[in-house]
Amino acid sequence: MSKENIKTNQEYKYGFETKIDSFKAPKGLSEDTIKFISKIKKEPKWLLEWRLKAFSRLNKLKEPNWQKPKYPKINYQDLYYYSSPKSMKDKPKSLDEVDPKLLETYKKLGIPLNEQKKLSGVAVDAVFDSVSVATTFKDELTKKGIIFCSISEAIQKHPDLVKKYLGSVIPLTDHYFATLNSAVFTDGSFVYIPPNVRCPMELSTYFRINASETGQFERTLIIADKGSYVSYLEGCTAPMRDENQLHAANVELVALDDAEIKYSTVQNWYPGDENGVGGIYNFVTKRGACRGKNSKISWTQVETGSAITWKYPSCILQGDNSVGEFYSIAITNNHQKADTGTKMIHLGKNTKSKIISKGISAGKADNTYRGLVDIGKKAQNSRNYTQCDSLLMGNKCGAHTIPYIKNKNSTSTVEHEATTSKINEEQLFYCNQRGLDQEEAVSLIVNGFCKEVLQQLPMEFAVEAQKLVGISLEGSVG
Amino acid sequence: MLQIKNLKASINKKNILKGLDISINPGELHAIMGPNGSGKSTLANVLSGKSGYEISGEIKYKGKDLSELKVDERAQNGIFLAFQYPTEIPGVNTNNFLRTSLNKVRKARGEKALDALSFLKLMKEKASELGIEEKMLSRQLNVGFSGGEKKKNEILQMKILNPNLVVLDETDSGLDIDALKIIADGVNSFRDKANSFLVITHYQRLLDYIKPDFVHVLSDGKIIKSGSIELAKELEKTGYKNII
Ligand SMILES: Nc1ncnc2c1ncn2[C@@H]1O[C@H](COP(=O)(O)OP(=O)(O)OP(=O)(O)O)[C@@H](O)[C@H]1O
Ligand SMILES: [Mg+2]
Numbered sequence: 201m202s203k204e205n206i207k208t209n210q211e212y213k214y215g216f217e218t219k220i221d222s223f224k225a226p227k228g229l230s231e232d233t234i235k236f237i238s239k240i241k242k243e244p245k246w247l248l249e250w251r252l253k254a255f256s257r258l259n260k261l262k263e264p265n266w267q268k269p270k271y272p273k274i275n276y277q278d279l280y281y282y283s284s285p286k287s288m289k290d291k292p293k294s295l296d297e298v299d300p301k302l303l304e305t306y307k308k309l310g311i312p313l314n315e316q317k318k319l320s321g322v323a324v325d326a327v328f329d330s331v332s333v334a335t336t337f338k339d340e341l342t343k344k345g346i347i348f349c350s351i352s353e354a355i356q357k358h359p360d361l362v363k364k365y366l367g368s369v370i371p372l373t374d375h376y377f378a379t380l381n382s383a384v385f386t387d388g389s390f391v392y393i394p395p396n397v398r399c400p401m402e403l404s405t406y407f408r409i410n411a412s413e414t415g416q417f418e419r420t421l422i423i424a425d426k427g428s429y430v431s432y433l434e435g436c437t438a439p440m441r442d443e444n445q446l447h448a449a450n451v452e453l454v455a456l457d458d459a460e461i462k463y464s465t466v467q468n469w470y471p472g473d474e475n476g477v478g479g480i481y482n483f484v485t486k487r488g489a490c491r492g493k494n495s496k497i498s499w500t501q502v503e504t505g506s507a508i509t510w511k512y513p514s515c516i517l518q519g520d521n522s523v524g525e526f527y528s529i530a531i532t533n534n535h536q537k538a539d540t541g542t543k544m545i546h547l548g549k550n551t552k553s554k555i556i557s558k559g560i561s562a563g564k565a566d567n568t569y570r571g572l573v574d575i576g577k578k579a580q581n582s583r584n585y586t587q588c589d590s591l592l593m594g595n596k597c598g599a600h601t602i603p604y605i606k607n608k609n610s611t612s613t614v615e616h617e618a619t620t621s622k623i624n625e626e627q628l629f630y631c632n633q634r635g636l637d638q639e640e641a642v643s644l645i646v647n648g649f650c651k652e653v654l655q656q657l658p659m660e661f662a663v664e665a666q667k668l669v670g671i672s673l674e675g676s677v678g
Numbered sequence: 679m680l681q682i683k684n685l686k687a688s689i690n691k692k693n694i695l696k697g698l699d700i701s702i703n704p705g706e707l708h709a710i711m712g713p714n715g716s717g718k719s720t721l722a723n724v725l726s727g728k729s730g731y732e733i734s735g736e737i738k739y740k741g742k743d744l745s746e747l748k749v750d751e752r753a754q755n756g757i758f759l760a761f762q763y764p765t766e767i768p769g770v771n772t773n774n775f776l777r778t779s780l781n782k783v784r785k786a787r788g789e790k791a792l793d794a795l796s797f798l799k800l801m802k803e804k805a806s807e808l809g810i811e812e813k814m815l816s817r818q819l820n821v822g823f824s825g826g827e828k829k830k831n832e833i834l835q836m837k838i839l840n841p842n843l844v845v846l847d848e849t850d851s852g853l854d855i856d857a858l859k860i861i862a863d864g865v866n867s868f869r870d871k872a873n874s875f876l877v878i879t880h881y882q883r884l885l886d887y888i889k890p891d892f893v894h895v896l897s898d899g900k901i902i903k904s905g906s907i908e909l910a911k912e913l914e915k916t917g918y919k920n921i922i
Contacts, residue, residue: 630765632749633726633758634775634835635782641750644778648769648818 211674215440215470218305218410223289225282233281234383241352244359254372254382261376268568269508269537271481274446281384283329283411295334302333309437311406322402322660323348329411330386347392348403351419354390361392365423369452369489378485381450385419393428402431402658409438409445418449424459431462431658438470442478444507449484457492464657466665469505476535479507486513490522498525500656502665504672507536514543517551524553527653531672532565541571546579555586558650561597562676568600573614575607582612590620591649593676642677643670679704679843679874685735687724694720696899707875709885712896713918718878719762722847726759727752754786756842760832760849767819775819776838783839804837809860825852833864845876850884862887882914897922
């Protein structure tokens, strides 16, 4: 993890670096670093104490190593924990004050932020390294009482909400990376939807890692109050470098009575080159609590990037009749590795969960679905349906399905189906015979294979995701 | 249109085609008959450029050697194969597939891509000629189609893609009497001076409808007899044992 080297790689079109002066915390993980972060963000005392509590807990925790993809030891003292463009030091009050270089960066990424050109029907919060650069459509949302801003801003302006819910789904003491995040998190998004409000547009956060030797510790908190609805989408990209960079996020969702949260991810972090050099370590904790009755949380993820993806977006189904869903596409090519899945914890009565996972492996990549369905003693008449399909391209890649099932209630049922198949030569031949070249054929067949998941994505992003599925597999079939 | 000389093909060390000659002029329709396992589908695959075969001999299409062209390039150049067993492709909408395919072929011909609306109009027109319900076209490609529906869908694709050399591999097998007529009409309406056909079939009945210019018998990887429609009638009566 040292010297940086930006390569030209045709397939990863987001691999550029924005040349910009940045302002960093001194390297290394320590109380001083945490105090530095807290101070620069002008945080209240309780939050600093909270962070320090996490840090002292962290010192007692061990980095887990039960996962399938192994990685060289991370030197936590050799990382920067805070990096912000210098121009963001005094937070710009409006977009006109934002450094044009930053606006240009997002434009290049396909996320125009300025008023005239911004995406229609999608409000965007743009996070660059450790800070949120801008949030669009704020006024329109405020009129409905919706809060959509960076978590840093929420800490200043809505401390009661933050204090009430932060760490309420992922406790401080949870596990190594989650606790690390609680100690050093920098920015991310905050969403609050008031009772009985249906959020009129997609909310979206775009995460960009730019600085080298820097970890990104995103923190996102979404609260859907009684009877409300929100659809939220995150996207992510990073420059191409031969170092591995760590993105360790904590995302917490809370759905109260009759509320629904739809959370979608299109993850396209730099995956490393074809020899497995570089790429992001995407070690993320995402958890949603269906706290109220009849509430619903639905996770959809399209994971195409990162050297290693290690995450289990989960649902805690506390409220009676609550519903949890997990739709996932994980594509690994070249030397990429993924160990991903979900946990569905059924606590309330009549709770339902559904898991649809599509794993696609090519090159020398390795792809693991790991999931837990846990039905508690009191979760009467609960149901889970799980379907895991794996598709292999070639002979050097791997696919594994590891379902853990705990059913402690005799009135509840768990159903699990799994398939593994190879990309079908006859299907490829059929497509070729109709004039499609090999890459188009692969893209078409794999998109078909993933359809149940792709159709869960908000319309605005489905087309991009379909293209991404094709691009991620370029060169995977001879 | 097509000249094949001394074509040999093997796969997995099994010799299948063992020196096959055939020549098809523009506008001609040739039928190929022959026992199961004689190499008919293999010939269709080799013409389409399917990989995995070891090939010797010569295939010329529109005067050019085909050996360097990949499957999709041959397709874009007007070679169309109606499959004996059309593959199911789950999750892929039939309409979208056909439009993607057509626009690839059009692009190769230097024509503009068809927008969704014009495509739909074309599709509706051709589908109704074949008695295909529109509903079927918004289903996943070939998934859960009946045997006959799959075959009709192949002919629909032929009509839409407008190829120059059409290879039909047992498109008549498994069709009911009405469907057979519809498919034969589909083929006949597509015949003209510029298009050629290679029709693989086991049954003379199809040939009653589509009137081949030549009938060939393929046995053990070679053409052992060629003739007119009379040859097909004779085979229908006596089987292959008298000529093999
Ligand atoms: N990939 C393969 N590996 C080994 N043998 C093969 C392969 N493909 C075809 N064959 C064999 O080659 C022979 C010719 O097969 P082909 O499918 O061309 O026959 P066909 O004339 O179309 O028969 P049918 O009338 O039953 O459709 C058969 O014996 C078949 O088993
Ligand atoms: Mg055959």
